[in-house]
Amino acid sequence: xxxxxxxxxxxxxxxxxxxxxxxxxxxxxxxxxxxxxxxxxxxxxxxxxxxxxxxxxxxxxxxxxxxxxxxxxxxxxxxxxxxxxxxxxxxxxxxxxxxxxxxxxxxxxxxxxxx
Amino acid sequence: xxxxxxxxxxxxxxxxxxxxxxxxxxxxxxxxxxxxxxxxxxxxxxxxxxxxxxxxxxxxxxxxxxxxxxxxxxxxxxxxxxxxxxxxxxxxxxxxxxxxxxxxxxxxxxx
Numbered sequence: 424x425x426x427x428x429x430x431x432x433x434x435x436x437x438x439x440x441x442x443x444x445x446x447x448x449x450x451x452x453x454x455x456x457x458x459x460x461x462x463x464x465x466x467x468x469x470x471x472x473x474x475x476x477x478x479x480x481x482x483x484x485x486x487x488x489x490x491x492x493x494x495x496x497x498x499x500x501x502x503x504x505x506x507x508x509x510x511x512x513x514x515x516x517x518x519x520x521x522x523x524x525x526x527x528x529x530x531x532x533x534x535x536x537x538x
Numbered sequence: 539x540x541x542x543x544x545x546x547x548x549x550x551x552x553x554x555x556x557x558x559x560x561x562x563x564x565x566x567x568x569x570x571x572x573x574x575x576x577x578x579x580x581x582x583x584x585x586x587x588x589x590x591x592x593x594x595x596x597x598x599x600x601x602x603x604x605x606x607x608x609x610x611x612x613x614x615x616x617x618x619x620x621x622x623x624x625x626x627x628x629x630x631x632x633x634x635x636x637x638x639x640x641x642x643x644x645x646x647x648x649x
Binding site for chain 1: 570572574579580581582583584587627631636637639640641642
C-alpha cells in the first residue's frame with residue numbers, strides 16, 4: 424500500500440518552454456502532497472505544500488509564478504515549471520501524506536533537464 | 539538554517555557488522571522523526587519512524603534510538619547487508635506538515 428507515482432520519470436525540454444509533472448497516490452487518498460527538489464549530493468528541499476482544493480503553500484525563496492502547483496483531486500497533484508531555464512534542471516520528487524498519519528510516501532522522482 | 543544535520547556524509551561497514559547512522563536536530567518542537575532510504579535517481583523509501591514519546595523503535599534489522607535531551611537520533615542496522623547500500627536521510631517533523639531533512643549519509647556495505 425501507499426504507492427505514489429510520478430510522470431514523467433525523465434524529461435528534457437528547451438529553455439523557455441513549460442513542463443508539467445504529475446504526482447499520483449495510487450492506493451490512497453492524500454489531502455496533502457508535497458513537492459521537493461534535490462540538487463546533486465544535497466538534501467531534499469521542500470518547495471511547496473499542496474492541499475486538495477486550495478492554493479499551495481510555497482516555501483520562502485520558491486517562485487510561485489514559476490512553479491505552478493495544482494491539487495485538483497485527492498489523488499493527483501501537478502507541478503508545472505513555466506518558462507524553464509537551465510538552472511531549473513534538477514530532480515523533482517513529490518510525496519503524499521496519508522490522512523491522519525505522519526509518514527510521507529515518496530514518488531520515484533522526475534529528472535528534468537532544460538537545454 | 540539546517541535544522542536537521544547528518545554530519546557524516548559517508549559510512550563504510552563490513553557485511554554482517556552493525557551500521558550506525560547519526561542525526562542531530564536543533565528544534566526542540568520536533569516530535570516525530572523518520573528515516574528514509576534512497577537509491578540514486580529514485581524517490582526516498584520510508585524505513586522507520588519514532589515518536590518523541592519513545593526512545594526506541596525496532597523493526598527487524600532496523601532500530602531507531604532517540605535521545606531528546608541531546609537532540610540526537612540514530613539508526614542501527616544489524617546485521618548490515620550489501621543491499622543496504624544507499625543514502626539514508628533522517629527527517630523531523632513538528633506541529634505542521636513540513637518535514638525537515640538532513641543532508642544524508644551514504645552507506646556502503648562491503649561484502
